[in-house]
Amino acid sequence: MKITVKFFGNLAEKVNLSQVELDIKPNENIKNIWNRATDNYDLEQNILVAIDGDYAKFDDTAKDGDEIAFFPPVTGG
Amino acid sequence: MIKLSKNPFNPYQELAKWTKIQENGKYGACCNFIGTMRDFNLSDNVTHMSLQHYDKMTIKQLENITKICQDKFKIIDSLMIHRIGDIEPNDTIVLIATISAHRDEAFKSCRFLIEELKHKATFWKQETLKNTQKRWVLGN
Numbered sequence: 530m531k532i533t534v535k536f537f538g539n540l541a542e543k544v545n546l547s548q549v550e551l552d553i554k555p556n557e558n559i560k561n562i563w564n565r566a567t568d569n570y571d572l573e574q575n576i577l578v579a580i581d582g583d584y585a586k587f588d589d590t591a592k593d594g595d596e597i598a599f600f601p602p603v604t605g606g
Numbered sequence: 607m608i609k610l611s612k613n614p615f616n617p618y619q620e621l622a623k624w625t626k627i628q629e630n631g632k633y634g635a636c637c638n639f640i641g642t643m644r645d646f647n648l649s650d651n652v653t654h655m656s657l658q659h660y661d662k663m664t665i666k667q668l669e670n671i672t673k674i675c676q677d678k679f680k681i682i683d684s685l686m687i688h689r690i691g692d693i694e695p696n697d698t699i700v701l702i703a704t705i706s707a708h709r710d711e712a713f714k715s716c717r718f719l720i721e722e723l724k725h726k727a728t729f730w731k732q733e734t735l736k737n738t739q740k741r742w743v744l745g746n
Contacts, residue, residue, distance in 0.1 A: 537660055538730035539742040579728075582663040598660055598728075604743045605657070605688060605729025606641050606700050606720060 530555070530593035534566045537600035544570050553591055560587040562597060575602055608668045609687045610659065617701040624685045628705060633682050635712035638703035639720045645695035647743070651736035655693045660728040671722040679715040681706045686719065688729065
C-alpha cells in the first residue's frame, strides 16, 4: 500500500522534505508514518495533520492511496 | 463564491461585481473585511511576502467554513477571495463579504468567516525583510 506524505510552511524546512512516497502497513497510524517519513524528527505539539484534505488526528490510520499532509499552524488572512 | 487569486485584485471592484449579481431588494445589509499587506511586522521592514497554500485542502476548508457560516447565520450569500503566491505591500490579501436581510447577521457572519479562515484555512506566509532575510510568519 502506497501513500504520499507532504510537508508545508516552515515544517518542510525543518524536516528538509516537501514530499515523499511511503509504503505503509495495514492500519498504520499517522504518528508512525510521521516517524518513518521524518526519521523520528521531534513531533512538536502544534503540528497539524490532514488526510486527503481533511483535518485528522495522529492516532488515525492511513489507507492505500491517501495523501497525508503535515503542517504548522496556518497564517492566512 | 470562493476564489484564490494569483494576481492582485481590487477588492472594491470585486465587491461591486459580486453585489451586482445578487437579487435586488432581497438584502438590507452588506458587511466586508479587507486584509491588506503591511510593510512592517515585529518592528522590521517587510518588502515582500510569499503566500504558500495546500491546493488539495484550501478550497475544501473554505467551503466547509462557508457551509458552517450558512448554517449558523441567516445570510443570503458570502464572498471570499484570497491571494496566493507573491505579494507586495499594500496588496489586498483577503476580501470577505456577507449579505443578509439585517445588519446583525451580516456583521457577525463576516467576523465569523475571517476568524475561521485565519484558524483553519491552509495558508502560510513567508516574509522577506529589507535586509533580504526570509522568515515564516508564526503567529496569526
